[in-house]
Amino acid sequence: MLDKKWAKKGALLVLVVFMLSVVVGCGGGQTSDKESKGDGAETIKVGINCELSGPVASYGDNSRNGALIAIDEINKAGGVLGKQLEPLVRDCQSKTDEAMNVSAALADEGMVAQIGPLTSGTVEGSTSVMMENQIPLIAPAATANKVTVDEKTGKVRDYIFRVCYRDSDQGVRMADFALNTLKVKKAAIFGSTSDDYAKGLAKYFKEEFEAKGGTIVAEEGFMNLDKEFRGTLTKIRGKNPEFIYVPGYYTEVSVLIKQARELGITVPIGGGDGWDSPDMVKVAGAEALNDTYFTNHYSVEDPNPAIQSFVKAYEAKHKKAPDSFAALGYDAVKLLADAITRAGSADPVKIKEALEQTKDFAGITGTMSIDEQHNPIKNIVIIEYKDGKLVSR
Amino acid sequence: MQDKKRTWGKFILEVIFLVALFTLVQYLITVGILNRYYQINLTLMGINIILAVSLNLINGFTGQLSLGHAGFMAIGAFASVIMTTLLDYPFIIGIIIAMLAAALAGFIIGVPTLRLKGDYLAIATLGFGEIIRVVLQNIDYTGGPAGISGIAKMTTWPVLFIAVVVTIVVIVNMINSSYGRAIISVREDEVAAEVMGINTTKYKVLAFVVGAAFAGLAGALYAHYFYIVKPETFNFLKSFDILVMVVLGGLGSTTGAVIAAIFITVLNAFLQEYAAVRMIIYALILIIVMIYRPQGLLGNKELSRKSFNRIWGGKHVSSTNK
Incomplete structure (x- = not known):
């Protein structure tokens, strides 16, 4: 008798779960509207696909913070092409499959470019979706050589860029x-x-x-x-x-x-x-x-005014010094904004073309030009620990 | 005679239902309503169902707490990728090798460790899963820690669907056979089962091997959808993810495992937009479910047409129930 009662309750619960999932499915459907991509939209949507949980959560967290500071700065100065940048922050849980999943969701929501993920593995997870949708991805810190170039065919991955140097x-x-x-x-x-x-x-x-x-x-x-x-x-x-x-x-x-x-x-x-x-x-x-x-990638103590203003803004907001991931996240967004301005359009394909033409872009992690393999050409800082302080050599 | 007719009727109904489900989803994919995002989650759902149902055979029905399921998945994933990507064999060969390799690993691990019980077995299997991961990280042939990337996408909806159906059909039929009853008797009371002349070790190893083989299948499907496999993906947290599905659905309920796998996948996708608090909400929901349904969503019951009839006033059916 008791068993039957429980079975009934259990089945009801399952039904509720099913209905919920249907509702969720519909909800997801409404947000997907292809019209909002690119030039027609009121804002320019920038996907931020970062590791906010999992083993390398601190990279994702800091890089997102850096990226958001850049977006704030750009928006306060009037945005890009007269439009505001709208960050869409998502967590890929430090997993390759989730990175792909998040990229697909972001593409569906109409992002024009994606910042992140941070590690080479998660970027590779995301790569196939970005290539299929023809949306550029700027990796702040993926340093493996094979990220931007297919090792087997030697072909450059068209839509994948990075702002860090390679291993x-x-x-x-x-x-x-x-x-x-x-x-x-x-x-x-x-x-x-x-x-x-x-x-x-x-x-x-x-x-x-x-x-x-x-x-x-x-x-x-x-x-x-x-x-x-x-x-x-x-x-x-x-x-x-x-x-x-x-x-x-x-x-x-x-x-x-x-x-x-x-x-x-x-x-x-x-x-x-x-x-x-x-x-x-x-x-x-x-x-x-x-x-x-x-x-x-850079030194917090560099007297360069651009670096110091970033460090100040970051410390004011997050009560700690920005590490390289934060600086690279910041540079990735700034490079993207620069490319959109040069392209004169927020169309993903045009952004990609503009990114390829980047010459002497002044980032806080160095002045960089993008080479034909989509890697930045920039100098590498050597930092020395002196009595617990970081000194650049 | 009556019984036979009813069984046939049920079988035909099930086939019609499956074909309809398959065609519907295939249609939605073809016309583009289910875009890449939904397809990814559909694939994850299918893979999670295979993992949960196969682990449920070991944990739920045989009552052996195994925490190494991700290890078998890793073996399947890498075995299939070696066949398809590195050696250029067709996908089906990759799948078969994946299942055989995982089953073999299940056998090798199962024979010595299944003498252990409870916590000890859990620790042994946990350790085994980690060993596989670390070994894979140090084999240069499979790319070391970076794993293998550039895997062709071959897990299509038909492949996925067939794999899920085969997994469920094989495991359900196994449980309903004499093997299954022997397996359940091991869970209920190992000593009594032994006294009744059941070779408990044999059935434990059998369940372990079958469960491992299907985890290998899930690994192969996973590898051929997500473009890259690396050992780190199959760490012990992945094993726990699968265990959560099994416990949430109800240990010893195949439908429970299926529903929980769907539930977890949908929940995960739904929470994506709440990046910062995602894992907190996820954990909270699990805790709440476990407080109010400690036996899991379905306990050890199965969800069938009978239970639906029971809810919608099927009085004539309830009389046939025990």
Whole structure:
């Protein structure tokens, strides 16, 4: 008897759920109206597809903040082509499938271009939808070489752009810096093997360092989330390198550097933009970080007025200093606005053509020109930790 | 005689319903009412149904708490992509290899770990899922952590539909067979089942292998829709996502698993616009459902035409109920 009652209730609940889903389906349908895309619309819709939850949520969060500050600035100054920019912020949960899903939803809502996602994998998830819909995507921080170029066919992905330099650029830059500025000849590599980003950096560093006459005396790896590096560090110490290259993210690198210094390894240590986080100083300590260098997109302490006004606006709104992701998100929006102005139209295809023609665009992460593979040509900043402060070299 | 007629009638009705559903959706896709956005969510729905129904066989019907379902999915995804993208075989070969590879992995994992019970089994399967992910991250042939991209989109609506129907038909028929009764007896009381002469290990492994094979199928479909596969996608959170669907639908209810898979997919799509609070609302809804329906939406009941009749005053039917 009781069973039957419950079955009834359960079935009713299921019915309600079904009805709800129907309602949801209709609701979604109403927002999709193709007319609102491009020139006819009253606002210019900019999709912001970021990782707001999941393992790399902090990138997405900061980049979105940067992008929204840029949109605010542009709108206050009268918008683009006399129209306001309307940000459509969505969360891709750090998942490739969700990135594709979000892009499809945004395309449906009539965006003219998409900012984000942040990591190379999620951008690749989003890519096929953007190409199908012929809407440009500007990736703020996807550094893998293959993002803008199909590796198999060597063809450029028409609608995919980025405002950050590639992994290869970073590895090469640090190798040159170590050889020419730090004057070292023997280097060790101790990088993360859990992601392609760190593996890529290590690979390009090694190629450049050896090509320019240096020798790699040791090559070791760690996994993301590792906490104990002393064993491998001792091994590396035995090989007497003059420089240690540690590509990886700040979570592990901060602990690694601390342990290296405790073991009496005093040689300079270098890394990539994954180091960029206030947590570095908190975990490793200011002293341990002395004589460490990393390649980065920009420096908060750069006196350039454009950078300082951005830093001020960001700090006023979010009570913290903007990291590279924020700056790159800001630049991505500014580059888009610049392209729309030059195209004289908010039609996605025309925006894409204008993006391809970008020459000497003055962003806060450097002056950039877009090359034929849709990568920016710009300089790479080397940042040194000096008593817990970031100093650009 | 009467019974046989009724069974045939039911079968024909089901076939008509399925064909109608298939044609309707195919029509909507052809005329463009279901655009890419809806198609993506439809695909996710289908894949989630396969995952939930197959995990339900292990967790719900056999009563073995497995947390490694994403691992089997990963094996299926990578096995199929190796066949199609790297070795240029047709998709169907990719699917078959995916299912076989996942089933084999299920067997290899199942034999030693299914001696464990409850928490211990959960931990062992959780560990297994992570091992698969880490191993894949370190195989250069499959692209390491970046995985394989540039996978052709081959999971079309017909493929998806057939896969979902086959999964449900196979699992439902398995549960209603003597194998299924043996499997359920393991869940209800393993000692008693053993005493009755049921080879409990055999049935546990069988359920595990079948569940794993269909997770492999889901992985293959997933890989061939979302353009890129990387090991990170199949982390333990993915396993939990599937487990949530099974528990939400009701452990031991196939229709429950299907409904929960649809519910979760729609909920996820619906909350997309509330980017900032999405995960909070998502979690809240799950908590509320679990407080008011701790046994899941359907408990261990099945939703059938009978239960609809029961609600709409089908008095003549209720007399045939137990």
